[in-house]
Amino acid sequence: MTVLNMNLGENSYPITVGQGLLDRCNEYFDLNRKVFIITDDGVPNKYANTVANLCKEATVYTVKQGEGSKSIGTLEGVLVAMANAELGRSDCVVAIGGGVVGDLSGFAASVYMRGIDFYNVPTTLLSQVDSSIGGKTAVNLGGIKNIVGAFKQPKAVLIDTDVLDTLPKRHMANGLCEAIKMAATSNAALFGKLETLNESDIYNNIEEIIVEALKIKKTVVEEDEKESGLRKILNFGHTLGHGIEANEDLGNLYHGECVALGMLPVTFGEAKERLARLLKKVSLPTEYSGDIGAALSFVSHDKKCASGKVSVILCEKIGECKIESMSIDEFSKLVLNHYN
Ligand SMILES: NC(=O)c1ccc[n+]([C@@H]2O[C@H](COP(=O)([O-])OP(=O)(O)OC[C@H]3O[C@@H](n4cnc5c(N)ncnc54)[C@H](O)[C@@H]3O)[C@@H](O)[C@H]2O)c1
Numbered sequence: 181m182t183v184l185n186m187n188l189g190e191n192s193y194p195i196t197v198g199q200g201l202l203d204r205c206n207e208y209f210d211l212n213r214k215v216f217i218i219t220d221d222g223v224p225n226k227y228a229n230t231v232a233n234l235c236k237e238a239t240v241y242t243v244k245q246g247e248g249s250k251s252i253g254t255l256e257g258v259l260v261a262m263a264n265a266e267l268g269r270s271d272c273v274v275a276i277g278g279g280v281v282g283d284l285s286g287f288a289a290s291v292y293m294r295g296i297d298f299y300n301v302p303t304t305l306l307s308q309v310d311s312s313i314g315g316k317t318a319v320n321l322g323g324i325k326n327i328v329g330a331f332k333q334p335k336a337v338l339i340d341t342d343v344l345d346t347l348p349k350r351h352m353a354n355g356l357c358e359a360i361k362m363a364a365t366s367n368a369a370l371f372g373k374l375e376t377l378n379e380s381d382i383y384n385n386i387e388e389i390i391v392e393a394l395k396i397k398k399t400v401v402e403e404d405e406k407e408s409g410l411r412k413i414l415n416f417g418h419t420l421g422h423g424i425e426a427n428e429d430l431g432n433l434y435h436g437e438c439v440a441l442g443m444l445p446v447t448f449g450e451a452k453e454r455l456a457r458l459l460k461k462v463s464l465p466t467e468y469s470g471d472i473g474a475a476l477s478f479v480s481h482d483k484k485c486a487s488g489k490v491s492v493i494l495c496e497k498i499g500e501c502k503i504e505s506m507s508i509d510e511f512s513k514l515v516l517n518h519y520n
């Protein structure tokens with residue numbers, strides 16, 4: 181078991197990673213109050229039930245699985261149910277699910293009565309390596325990802341690697357992509373390790389890989405909690421990635437798969453070759469069969485280019501990166517250069 185501490189002054193919190201933690205979550209969370217548990221219908225319900233049984237008074241609220249639940253409509257349903265459960269300011273929300281449940285629940289906890297306590301139990305690899313820490317919460321609106329949201333740091337994060345036993349393999353690769361993203365920009369040793377291990381050994385060593393990825397994200401968030409600079413490097417591959425995600429029918433390509441496709445055009449030379457090789461090894465896509473021009477047109481609608489410019493993270497050497505502000509035209513050229 182490993183405990184990392186996210187050091188953010190009064191918003192600091194522990195992140196505990198290990199096996200068999202769910203059964204003991206009352207040792208990590210204060211569940212001696214009204215607890216509103218949010219999960220989705222694709223997450224095996226035994227996880228939410230395990231936590232509910234450890235609470236003094238729990239309500240389990242289940243949303244539909246999939247990105248479509250990161251919506252104002254679903255958020256409204258959650259908030260109404262929280263009010264019906266008579267949750268007060270000193271009660272709390274527990275998210276049990278992947279990034280969708282985590283982003284939605286964190287946002288609900290941030291606006292309900294101007295903010296109540298929030299705990300996160302991430303159950304996908306993506307949410308365990310990335311989305312459960314850092315405090316970004318949001319829903320989508322009008323086809324634009326994460327356009328309505330808030331910074332809301334959790335009180336504690338509990339990462340039980342046993343829950344990955346039920347996660348489909350494609351979702352394991354999807355989550356691994358965010359770890360590859362962090363290694364590519366910030367930690368050549370972790371990238372090298374992922375290159376050396378064969379696919380099944382990566383998953384046999386998943387706890388260590390989760391911890392290494394979390395350490396990278398933690399360092400970045402501690403330095404720049406509200407994304408005024410350095411934190412942008414966590415968006416490596418996401419400018420085009422979000423465009424591809426928006427261009428696909430919901431659920432067609434997963435978030436991590438879109439990020440894989442988004443990283444390649446902004447990676448150069450030997451680094452690009454190494455990245456493509458690693459992505460292929462873990463069954464992540466390296467070719468986009470959709471309309472790349474249409475994906476790019478979503479990029480220009482993205483919230484990050486309100487000024488007509490995009491902040492793009494470029495990787496010329498594994499373990500290093502730089503942030504460049506460029507016009508949509510310059511960015512499109514980079515992308516078309518790679519994919520045509
Ligand atoms: N807040 C952040 O910093 C941040 C960072 C990265 C990604 N994200 C967001 O995260 C979302 C993607 O998250 P995701 O990839 O976890 O997807 P997800 O939450 O949709 O989960 C994927 C699927 O796995 C199922 N599932 C979850 N846990 C399971 C388990 N243990 N066993 C079996 N099935 C399980 C879910 O029901 C769902 O169908 C995107 O909306 C993305 O924008 C947020």
Ligand SMILES: [Zn+2]
Pocket residue numbers: 358418435439
């Ligand atoms: Zn991401």
